[in-house]
Amino acid sequence: MFTHLHTHFIGSFSDSTLRIEDGIKKVKKIGQKAIAMTEHGEMPYFYEFLDKCEKYEIKPVFGLEIYFVDDAKKTIEKKDNNRFHLLLFAKNDIGYKNLISLVSDSWIKNNYNEKRGLVDWELLEKYSKGLIASTACFFNQVSQFYIKNNLQEAEKTLLRYKNIFGNDFYVELANHEIEDEKISNKGLLELAKKNDIKAIATNDVHYLEIEDWLAHDVVMKTRFDNISGFKAASQQYWLKSEKEMLNAGIPQEFLNNTQEIVEKCEFKLKDKKPTEMPDIESIETEITIGNAAYIPETEYIEKDKADFFIKRIIGENHPDKDYYAEKIIGIPRKQIPNTNKIAYFPNIKENIPLKVVLGKVITQFNEKSCQRAGAIILPTIRSPLADALFNRRDDFI
Secondary structure, three states, X not given: OOOEOOEOOOOOOOOOOOOHHHXXXXXXXXXXXXXXXXXXXXXXXXXXXXXXXXHOOOEEEEEEEEEEOOOHHHXXXXXXXXXXXXXXXXXXXXHHHHHHHHHHHHHHOOEEOOOEEEEOHXXXXXXXXXXXXXXXXXXXXXXXXXXXXXXXXXHHHHHHHHHHHHHHEEEEEOOOOOHHHHHHHHHHHHHHHHOOOOEEEOOOEOEOOHHHHHHHHHHHHOOOOOOOOOOOOOOOOEOOOHHHHHHOOOOHHHHHOHHHHHHHOOOOOOOOOOOOOOOOOOHHHHHHOOOEEEEEEEEEOOHHHHHHHHHHHHOOOOOXXXXXXXXXXXXXXXXXXXXXXXXXXXXXXXXXXXXEEOOEEEEOOOHHHHHHOOOEEEEOOOOHHHHHHHHOHHHHO
């Protein structure tokens, strides 16, 4: 039995075309019982993910693929763009709270040019309780040391992860027909066997069906609103069935091991009662002390842009150009601050994931999800009329 534990939905901005309902619906159709959401360094759509999993009676596993470095401060000071990957999953309430705190701190304390939040050993150890970890794709630190023939550092790093997570640390194997990945699989299996660590099988999912690699390619090539020469290393990133995973040469044992993580992850995301109405004197002060953050606005690929990019990249005469344009219309590109509203929640970074955009601390959750997480939404411009309308908001619902 197999569960996808390395899955990028549209919350991996400009790096996935997998819409949440499409993915969950397919999981149900192919007979899988659970699926994880593991976006790149963010978790904007957890509540939407929950809703669709409940609709199709699929167990949701709440996770995150972090950007990892040894020492975030040194990395930022040196302007070093190199980073590694690591997957984390919330086992329980403590793990979920730590996952939220980890991603918030990575963006606020270890912000790399507003491109990503960085997690280092200090942050990982601080928030490790209640979390499961796996090595992620072959861009993980252990595999990169092994690929570069630094076997001593590969094992040293592996054991450091194991020391933090114990039996909740796994090595991750995959086959996307990439040569370095094959080397990674060999090394991870050797080290795992030597050090009594279990291996799981994953597919690094970024789109729904095999043919959707082309739509993903267009989204990746145009992530900065112009057309680049970027090319993905593989065309194997679709949401595969268990049979397709076996056909890729993945042993059944490692497919079955995914169920151990699914069973360990007992956390259930629920709507919370709203925070009590605070007596706020200064919005800026509440943001500074960590009780509030601006609400995000999301920018999407609009139809005219989708049509333009598709025609430029795959050709105006391509018979499936309309199909591929439809695949990318409405895909979210990024979040920007809406400075007219804040979400208020005492110690907000422990309850709602945050990030930094255009110098502003914003929530990764949208307004509705912030409310479901227990925050209250306040206007940043206060007036007697605005206050009166806000205080009577329940009358209009």
